[in-house]
Amino acid sequence: MSGKEQTYINEAFATNWIAPIGPNLNAFEENFCEYVQSPHALGTSSGTAAIHLALLHLNIKPGDEVFVSTLTFSASVNPIIYCGATPVFIDSEAASWNIDPELVEKAIQERLNQGKALPKAIIVVHLYGQMANMDPLCQLCDKYNIPLIEDAAEALGATYKGRHAGTFGICGISSFNGNKIITTSSGGMLFSADQELITHSRKLATQAREAEPYYQHKEIGYNYRLSNILAGVGIGQLNVIEDRVQKRRANFDYYVAQLQNIPGLSFMPEAPWGRANRWLSVILLDPKQISVTPEELRLHLETHNIESRPVWKPMHLQPVYHQYAIYGGKVSEMLFATGLCLPSGSSLSTADLKRIVTHIKEKLT
Numbered sequence: 413m414s415g416k417e418q419t420y421i422n423e424a425f426a427t428n429w430i431a432p433i434g435p436n437l438n439a440f441e442e443n444f445c446e447y448v449q450s451p452h453a454l455g456t457s458s459g460t461a462a463i464h465l466a467l468l469h470l471n472i473k474p475g476d477e478v479f480v481s482t483l484t485f486s487a488s489v490n491p492i493i494y495c496g497a498t499p500v501f502i503d504s505e506a507a508s509w510n511i512d513p514e515l516v517e518k519a520i521q522e523r524l525n526q527g528k529a530l531p532k533a534i535i536v537v538h539l540y541g542q543m544a545n546m547d548p549l550c551q552l553c554d555k556y557n558i559p560l561i562e563d564a565a566e567a568l569g570a571t572y573k574g575r576h577a578g579t580f581g582i583c584g585i586s587s588f589n590g591n592k593i594i595t596t597s598s599g600g601m602l603f604s605a606d607q608e609l610i611t612h613s614r615k616l617a618t619q620a621r622e623a624e625p626y627y628q629h630k631e632i633g634y635n636y637r638l639s640n641i642l643a644g645v646g647i648g649q650l651n652v653i654e655d656r657v658q659k660r661r662a663n664f665d666y667y668v669a670q671l672q673n674i675p676g677l678s679f680m681p682e683a684p685w686g687r688a689n690r691w692l693s694v695i696l697l698d699p700k701q702i703s704v705t706p707e708e709l710r711l712h713l714e715t716h717n718i719e720s721r722p723v724w725k726p727m728h729l730q731p732v733y734h735q736y737a738i739y740g741g742k743v744s745e746m747l748f749a750t751g752l753c754l755p756s757g758s759s760l761s762t763a764d765l766k767r768i769v770t771h772i773k774e775k776l777t
């Protein structure tokens with residue numbers, strides 16, 4: 413926390429807005445819109461809920477296919493299943509570790525050749541705070557008229573050619589889960605230039621109540637709004653988002669300066685098209701040059717009370733998603749097999765970073 417959050421929480425208590433509606437929530441949505449330069453936003457109970465709302469608004473149904481990055485957290489994909497639809501997984505490209513636009517086009521053409529319909533949506537994930545290659549992706553979505561949903565859960569503060577993550581597709585989603593670059597403990601945001609998308613999602617997120625004095629429902633609703641108390645935390649956190657991006661980037665730069673000379677150790681690249689927020693600093697260990705595996709390094713760090721984590725296990729390798737189609741797969745499999753996410757919190761001190769680097773070097777050199 414930055415220290416600024418408590419004021420807004422106190423305000424919620426003082427004014428008795430203890431509900432998933434109220435002035436903090438309105439202000440958080442407005443401030444968020446201003447920061448990412450999006451016309452409309454809806455505060456949600458989670459990023460997952462925001463993705464689900466986007467798919468519901470698009471009327472994604474059983475039998476529909478949705479393309480999605482395979483290298484991601486399961487929450488990018490689960491809402492496709494909530495809608496009864498079918499995910500089609502697409503591998504990463506090496507430059508950004510994000511969805512490969514060439515494979516997207518290949519998948520579209522192959523499926524059309526098989527007599528299948530176009531995907532009803534594409535979900536692009538901006539992994540670990542780095543944006544995907546948006547120009548070719550947007551061109552493809554325009555060409556085939558496919559709605560693009562941007563899962564920017566990990567990428568608040570990241571930009572592509574100066575424009576914020578989540579503002580390229582029909583909508584973007586953000587997450588404020590406890591582990592994200594800013595947090596409301598749990599919470600999310602759905603944001604869009606399409607007012608109708610946000611208005612409809614707002615209705616779906618509040619049990620789809622119709623505008624009648626009595627409780628009238630014409631469609632199935634959800635209880636997906638963000639609490640006005642948590643929105644207060646969000647206002648305070650948004651004040652410091654740029655500091656947080658700078659701090660996360662500084663963590664990354666420190667690791668690079670200290671570790672780049674180790675043969676076989678490399679870093680998640682920063683694609684030339686934008687600014688990553690470096691939500692997580694990620695290294696790769698080339699097995700041809702380093703005999704220590706990422707898991708051995710993780711366990712070594714663990715013995716020193718330092719937490720590191722494997723790269724996301726690709727969705728096409730997950731038992732629960734095993735039966736769905738995958739285009740490519742080798743890039744994300746390699747990243748999973750050789751990658752390790754290093755401690756990346758905004759509150760890491762120089763002494764913390766020094767200690768982490770010492771123990772990495774101890775194991776690798």
Ligand SMILES: Cc1ncc(COP(=O)(O)O)c(C=O)c1O
Nearest residue numbers: 458459460485487488565587589
């Ligand atoms: C890529 C990605 N998508 C979606 C989510 C879901 O966000 P939430 O935890 O707020 O539901 C997360 C993180 O949790 C994520 O990392």
